[in-house]
Amino acid sequence: MVTSLPPRLEIRDIVKSFGARRVVDDVSLSVMPGQVTCLLGPSGCGKSTTLRIIAGVEMQDSGTIHLDGRLVCDTVTRVPPEGRGIGLMFQDFALFPHLTVARNVAFGLTGDRAARARRVDELLEKVNLSGYGDKHPHQLSGGEQQRVALARALAPRPRLMLMDEPFSGLDNRLRDGIRDTTLAVLKEEGAAVLLVTHEPDEAMRMADEIALMRDGRIVQQGSPYNVYTRPADRAAAAFFSDVNVIRGVSRGALTLTPFGEFLTPGHADGGEVEIVIRPQHLKIDFDRAGRGPHPTPMDGTPARGTVQRARFMGRESLVEFVMDYDGSTLTAAVPGVFLPKPGTALWLMIRRDRCFVFPAHRRA
Numbered sequence: 001m002v003t004s005l006p007p008r009l010e011i012r013d014i015v016k017s018f019g020a021r022r023v024v025d026d027v028s029l030s031v032m033p034g035q036v037t038c039l040l041g042p043s044g045c046g047k048s049t050t051l052r053i054i055a056g057v058e059m060q061d062s063g064t065i066h067l068d069g070r071l072v073c074d075t076v077t078r079v080p081p082e083g084r085g086i087g088l089m090f091q092d093f094a095l096f097p098h099l100t101v102a103r104n105v106a107f108g109l110t111g112d113r114a115a116r117a118r119r120v121d122e123l124l125e126k127v128n129l130s131g132y133g134d135k136h137p138h139q140l141s142g143g144e145q146q147r148v149a150l151a152r153a154l155a156p157r158p159r160l161m162l163m164d165e166p167f168s169g170l171d172n173r174l175r176d177g178i179r180d181t182t183l184a185v186l187k188e189e190g191a192a193v194l195l196v197t198h199e200p201d202e203a204m205r206m207a208d209e210i211a212l213m214r215d216g217r218i219v220q221q222g223s224p225y226n227v228y229t230r231p232a233d234r235a236a237a238a239f240f241s242d243v244n245v246i247r248g249v250s251r252g253a254l255t256l257t258p259f260g261e262f263l264t265p266g267h268a269d270g271g272e273v274e275i276v277i278r279p280q281h282l283k284i285d286f287d288r289a290g291r292g293p294h295p296t297p298m299d300g301t302p303a304r305g306t307v308q309r310a311r312f313m314g315r316e317s318l319v320e321f322v323m324d325y326d327g328s329t330l331t332a333a334v335p336g337v338f339l340p341k342p343g344t345a346l347w348l349m350i351r352r353d354r355c356f357v358f359p360a361h362r363r364a
């Protein structure tokens, strides 16, 4: 008989208001054992409140929380935070300054002394801090302290790790390395993880699954690949990178743009649509005496524009155009250094397979 395990964490229809403001608005999600789910969204969208509700330090107005299929919290039942088997790691992870590294890691451990010592050694090795057990926190760098905090949170083998912006206090140069170490340790330990972040790069790097949150709601959930390549709406696309928006009116399932006609099936006749494209999916070609490249099935009809500004950004350059067709502005990202002078006429082509079409958004 095949039995499927229940999710490690399952929250259903969680609602929480502060005064008249609903900051968590009907949030449901689940995390399987061994899976890292990132709750991603802008500041103030309700991510931390959701995490605090799961941890048990905040009480929801309605909705349920199950861990391994067991109800731990609804409006009647409430297992206290310490009874939930949850590990916590926050930005200010505050190690105990008067305790050694080993005693910090051993803090939540029970069992006999030898078993505790073995677990401490095992974790210090996993976070590459073997031999640091007798040091005190003030003798460690920020990154090392962060790894001790990770070891401490994982030591009691929590069923679920809740992490709230755990890397945001770290130096930029350290961050990527520590993210990778943390992810490797979390995977080795088989922990189910819910990680809150406002940084798309962090979510893309760490997550098996991203839950994109906005105004208290989860607007899209899926693998990083799916969330990036099939955004639910324009704001979801724009959360991961700058985007260009080409506006038009759909007539007979076709919308006329500077790049010729686009198929826009499913949009109301006469309805405004937005064709959204990331800057790296626009291609630039040279002007050949007023002519551009030939149209292709993939890139459609090229459109002529005049360079307004070109900026070198390190890994890529951003070139801003004013389009001859309608005076609209578009930005193309090109790898390396390509800095055409303002006023230069060039041609743009658009990767049609990378465009997203949405009904028009109200203009601010």
Ligand SMILES: Nc1ncnc2c1ncn2[C@@H]1O[C@H](COP(=O)(O)OP(=O)(O)OP(=O)(O)O)[C@@H](O)[C@H]1O
Binding pocket: 018, 023, 041, 042, 043, 044, 045, 046, 047, 048, 049, 050, 198
């Ligand atoms: N105890 C509280 N009382 C009143 N309002 C609160 C309380 N806690 C949070 N809020 C408000 O709820 C909203 C959501 O806060 P929350 O911390 O969950 O957002 P967030 O997405 O985690 O943002 P950030 O990344 O900035 O922490 C914010 O507007 C915040 O000011």
